[in-house]
Amino acid sequence: MMKLVEEALYLVGVIVVLTTVYLVGQAYYKPIIRVQGIQSFLIGGLSVSLYFITGRIDNLILALEVISLRGIGVTFTLERAVKGRYGYRETVRGIASLFVADLILVSAVIVVSTFFQRVVASSVMFPEDVILAIIVIFQGLALAMLRKGTIPQIIGYVEQENGIVMLGLFLISLPLLIETSALLDVLALVILSYIIVREKPEHDRKIDELVG
Amino acid sequence: MDNLDLQLIPLIYLLFAFPIIGGFLSLKWKMASVISSLADVVISIYLLFYPNVEGFFFIDEISKVFLIMNSSITFITMLYSQKYIRDGIVKERWYYFLFMLYSDALYGVITLNNLGLIWASLEASTALTVILVAYEKEEVTMEATWRYAVIVSMGVSIAFVSIILFYYGLHTLTLTSMIGRGTNSPLIVAASLLGILGFGTKAGIFPGYTWLPDAHTEAPATVSSSFSAVLVPAAAVVVFRIYQIAPFMEWYFLSLSAFSLLTASLMMARQRYFKRLFAYSTLENVNLGLIGLIVSQPLGALLLFLTHAFGKTGAFLSSGVYMEELGTKKIEDVEKRAGLSRPTNASLFLSSLAVTGTPPFGTFVGELLIFIKVSQISLPLLAVMLASAAIAFVSVNYNVTRMLKPKEERKYDGILGYISLASALISLIIGVVALEVIQ
Numbered sequence: 001m002m003k004l005v006e007e008a009l010y011l012v013g014v015i016v017v018l019t020t021v022y023l024v025g026q027a028y029y030k031p032i033i034r035v036q037g038i039q040s041f042l043i044g045g046l047s048v049s050l051y052f053i054t055g056r057i058d059n060l061i062l063a064l065e066v067i068s069l070r071g072i073g074v075t076f077t078l079e080r081a082v083k084g085r086y087g088y089r090e091t092v093r094g095i096a097s098l099f100v101a102d103l104i105l106v107s108a109v110i111v112v113s114t115f116f117q118r119v120v121a122s123s124v125m126f127p128e129d130v131i132l133a134i135i136v137i138f139q140g141l142a143l144a145m146l147r148k149g150t151i152p153q154i155i156g157y158v159e160q161e162n163g164i165v166m167l168g169l170f171l172i173s174l175p176l177l178i179e180t181s182a183l184l185d186v187l188a189l190v191i192l193s194y195i196i197v198r199e200k201p202e203h204d205r206k207i208d209e210l211v212g
Numbered sequence: 213m214d215n216l217d218l219q220l221i222p223l224i225y226l227l228f229a230f231p232i233i234g235g236f237l238s239l240k241w242k243m244a245s246v247i248s249s250l251a252d253v254v255i256s257i258y259l260l261f262y263p264n265v266e267g268f269f270f271i272d273e274i275s276k277v278f279l280i281m282n283s284s285i286t287f288i289t290m291l292y293s294q295k296y297i298r299d300g301i302v303k304e305r306w307y308y309f310l311f312m313l314y315s316d317a318l319y320g321v322i323t324l325n326n327l328g329l330i331w332a333s334l335e336a337s338t339a340l341t342v343i344l345v346a347y348e349k350e351e352v353t354m355e356a357t358w359r360y361a362v363i364v365s366m367g368v369s370i371a372f373v374s375i376i377l378f379y380y381g382l383h384t385l386t387l388t389s390m391i392g393r394g395t396n397s398p399l400i401v402a403a404s405l406l407g408i409l410g411f412g413t414k415a416g417i418f419p420g421y422t423w424l425p426d427a428h429t430e431a432p433a434t435v436s437s438s439f440s441a442v443l444v445p446a447a448a449v450v451v452f453r454i455y456q457i458a459p460f461m462e463w464y465f466l467s468l469s470a471f472s473l474l475t476a477s478l479m480m481a482r483q484r485y486f487k488r489l490f491a492y493s494t495l496e497n498v499n500l501g502l503i504g505l506i507v508s509q510p511l512g513a514l515l516l517f518l519t520h521a522f523g524k525t526g527a528f529l530s531s532g533v534y535m536e537e538l539g540t541k542k543i544e545d546v547e548k549r550a551g552l553s554r555p556t557n558a559s560l561f562l563s564s565l566a567v568t569g570t571p572p573f574g575t576f577v578g579e580l581l582i583f584i585k586v587s588q589i590s591l592p593l594l595a596v597m598l599a600s601a602a603i604a605f606v607s608v609n610y611n612v613t614r615m616l617k618p619k620e621e622r623k624y625d626g627i628l629g630y631i632s633l634a635s636a637l638i639s640l641i642i643g644v645v646a647l648e649v650i651q
Contacts, residue, residue, distance in 0.1 A: 153362050164373055189338065
């Protein structure tokens with residue numbers, strides 16, 4: 001039975017990683033926002049599963065927080081920011097090249113995180129999920145660095161935070177107060193970003209005053 | 213709980229309560245921010261004479277000095293804001309509200325005894341200041357704000373990974389239980405490296421410090437001064453706490469700090485905007501202070517942090533008057549145009565001397581003590597520090613002298629120049645007193 005649960009959790013973790021790859025290769029804002037929502041729901045689901053396995057009520061509360069604050073709160077805020085416009089996308093070229101670069105990055109991160117898991121966190125219950133969590137963290141960083149639009153950069157940040165929640169779930173659960181503070185801080189930053197999305201949707205122009 | 217705790221704990225809670233009350237009241241009456249921050253100045257000076265606290269809060273000598281820095285700089289900037297701030301991206305009253313809550317978050321960073329809650333306070337300080345940095349709502353301001361929000365948030369997220377690893381390794385996040393417990397294992401090494409990278413983003417440590425010059429240049433002068441005087445040094449203290457957990461990693465911390473110091477100084481040599489120049493000077497001073505703490509010269513480091521705080525506040529607040537009156541941030545433009553009144557010029561001059569460690573300012577005494585200590589540990593490190601301090605001294609003072617060249621004096625009767633001058637003078641007074649005491 002435990003083997004089955006382990007494999008189910010691993011499968012969900014792999015789906016989370018697939019969503020991160022999709023996000024790097026998607027230029028349209030609406031799908032990006034929604035897939036981020038799905039990703040947050042999946043991580044909430046992982047937390048619920050851990051509640052059933054470990055019986056820790058903290059996991060259930062964390063799941064509710066992730067789903068409500070990230071899955072619903074962040075998605076709703078960002079959808080408002082793009083005002084539900086269809087076809088609204090980032091003016092980015094070479095998205096296929098970015099996608100390929102990202103796959104190379106993922107391969108490299110798999111090697112590094114496997115090494116990390118064996119050396120640093122060898123005695124955890126779900127070692128594969130720790131590796132997947134590290135991939136999600138790096139994918140968040142990659143998304144924010146590779147793209148110039150405000151929305152993908154916010155999503156990159158949220159994705160990085162999702163990876164951190166996942167790492168916490170499978171490595172060691174932090175006290176709930178700290179997890180909650182982190183979730184609220186992220187939500188606050190996303191709501192503030194809403195203002196910047198309206199004022200400045202992209203960040204590619206060189207501004208003399210900010211050089212050097 | 214003994215009698216001392218019964219006296220102290222309510223005082224600490226009051227320290228947190230006043231900015232919140234002041235913030236809410238200033239939505240209706242903006243002077244409330246000045247009064248509440250003044251009340252905090254009184255409490256923080258009072259706390260200086262009490263023994264250290266260890267429990268939910270962790271208040272040692274470092275925290276006590278930082279409490280004084282945070283309360284005093286908030287008081288000075290709130291006083292200055294009364295005449296300086298007008299409606300921006302949000303109504304003026306929200307500026308005071310957010311500023312007071314941000315100062316409260318900084319109290320959390322300085323006094324809490326839980327690394328996770330310190331992280332949450334530091335992240336909250338970012339969320340609370342996004343609107344403050346974007347206050348002027350120009351295109352360049354929005355770009356700088358965005359860089360600030362994204363780089364700092366992502367950096368501080370890396371710090372959160374470090375917290376998870378520390379918790380996994382040490383099974384506690386209580387700072388006083390963690391200090392000195394980090395063993396030389398791959399887990400603690402990874403946690404410490406991620407900690408210095410993550411918290412270092414906010415503390416002005418390479419490679420995450422790129423947000424700092426942008427945010428300082430574009431934020432209102434009051435926000436820039438609080439960032440330089442308190443926020444960045446407070447984050448540097450968090451980096452120092454990480455070092456205290458794993459002291460065997462001394463050379464990683466020293467090398468990264470020295471590299472940040474050197475690169476910041478080199479960048480100063482080619483600056484064309486005066487606020488940007490002062491921002492790089494903050495990087496230089498904060499990294500010097502951090503090295504001071506790491507090499508066990510707390511007196512020098514704290515003197516440097518304290519006097520730099522007042523000196524840099526003087527520099528940014530006088531920059532604010534320059535921008536207000538001359539409508540430019542460019543050094544070259546100020547050089548060509550008419551000068552300002554004597555208090556503003558004197559403030560800029562004195563504060564530039566203060567932030568570059570000129571005798572007899574407190575920064576000089578602090579830097580001297582740190583240099584003496586480093587000379588006993590590593591001569592190459594001392595050489596890097598001396599070279600960086602020399603480049604910074606020449607860069608700042610050369611450019612400020614250009615700005616102050618004798619020109620026709622413009623009539624400016626405002627009080628803002630006097631407030632910034634007072635801040636610069638405090639830095640001088642601390643230096644003179646410190647020299648007397650040390651002698």
